[in-house]
Amino acid sequence: MLHKDLGPLVSSAEMSRCINCTRCVRFCQEIAGQMEMGQAFRGEHAEIMSFVGKSVDTELSGNLIDLCPVGALTSKPFRYSARNWELSRRRSVSPHDGLGSNLAVHVKNNRVMRVLPVENEDINECWLSDKDRFSYEGLNSAERLTRPMIKQDGKWQEVEWQAALDYVANALSQVANCAGAGEIGALATPHSTLEELYLLQKLARGLGSDNVDFRLRQSDFSADGKRAGAPWLGMPVAEISSRDRLLIVGSFLRKDHPLLAQRIRQAVKKGARANIVHSADDDLLMKVENKAIVAPDAMAHTLAQILKALMELLATRLGHPETMAKSLVMAAEKKTGVDAAVQDVVVGSTAAA
Known part of the structure; x- marks a missing residue:
């Protein structure tokens, strides 16, 4: 079998080991959502490519x-860089998204050689996104600053x-x-550890x-002080696969949260309906029931209309369409801190309806 170029991350230099189990083919189609691998030719000439x-x-x-059971597909960045028994292992958590x-x-x-997934059915199952798996290369980049510099x-x-610290x-x-001291500000990357963030704020407040x-x-920081706690899904990640309705707002899901996109993809296969409100038409590699592609400045109005429709539906089911809709708006504002302008849009639209 000839060596095929699969890209900068996965090496197929050992394809002579391939047993044509088609695990890689099925993964691309069933999990990743796009068929990028396949089997060509027949019989003893069959090849995965x-x-x-x-x-x-x-x-x-x-x-x-x-997934490859025989090592026909290997990691290009890690290839021939270390033996398995030479490596020490440290458990960690991905810093690249909220998952x-x-x-x-x-x-x-003291050099990171590779990163592998740790199975956790409640979070990432047994998968790992490429940015979590291969971003360690940035740690070893020759372009990375390793010594302090002064202009x-x-x-x-x-x-x-x-000298730099002084x-x-x-x-x-x-x-x-x-x-x-109020003119001093401290900005940290979101990828910092909790310990680093703690030390930074301690330094800033010490000044x-x-x-x-x-x-x-x-x-836009207008929502500061209006939130109760940290934003989150409101349910365990694993429960996404069992939802029958999903609303995705303003996220390039495949790039922002690849493994979350994979869970939603599996839910859609089971019959869930995915809906999108976004400023760009992104291909999620799954069936999307409804799309609302709007300008960024129209996002709040669009979400208000969705909220209006949901409240009207709920109010109708409860038997009090007009009064119930207004009370639901007030409850929503108290609970979530919905902006007054958005509330006016919702109430006005409900009254007009």
């Missing part, structure tokens, strides 16, 4: 490596750690003394500033 001239591009492609996929980090000489005369110069301490003290945040790409 990707479609001619194409690579395996699913965001779950790394699972093909785990919290369980994983094991394999380390050799002098318009050029970045490497310095010792003590420079930062003096600069922050100068700002606090001249402009006030007298409460300006600590991790929302690097958010510009």
Whole structure:
């Protein structure tokens, strides 16, 4: 069998081991949602391959490596870099999305060599997305800064750690003394650990500033102080597969939460109805019952109309269409902090109906 190029993540250099079990083919079709692998030719000439001239591009492609029972498909980044018995293993949790996929980090000489899934039926089952599996390569990138640098005369110069720390301490003290501690802000990446975030806020508050945040790409903070607790699904992740109606709002689900998309895909196969409200028409590789593709500034109005329709339906079933709809709006505002403008849209639309 010839070596086929499946892309930058999965190697097929050992396809002579292949026993044509078609696990990889079935995974792409049944779990990943797109048929990117197939069996060509017949009899003793049968071969497993990707479609001619194409690579395996699913965001779950790394699972093909785990599925292959004979090692015909292997990890390109990890290939020939270490022996299995040379690796120490550390349990961890994915930092790339809110799902919290369980994983094991394999380390050799204080260097991350690979990441594998840890089975947890309540979260990620036995799968792992490619960004969780292969993002460790960024840790070992030659472009990553490993020493502190200070800009002098318009050029970045490497310095010792003590010199860098003194420079930062003096600069922050100068700002606090001249402009006030309120002018100091601390921004952290959302991928930081809890320990790192704790130390950052302790440092900022030690300087007298409460300006600590991790929302690097958010510009609208009008909802601050109106939320009760942290936003979450409202149910265990595993229960998504048993839902019969699903509403997806403003998410490129396959890229943002690949394993959540996989669960929804399985639910749709069982008869669930998926509905989307989004500013872009994204292909979820599943049947979508209804789509509302609207401009970002029309998102709130569209959601208000959906809320209106739901309340009208509920009120009709309870037998008090007009008064019940208004009371439901008030209850929704009290519970969720719905903006008054949105409430007006809902109540006005309900009254007009």
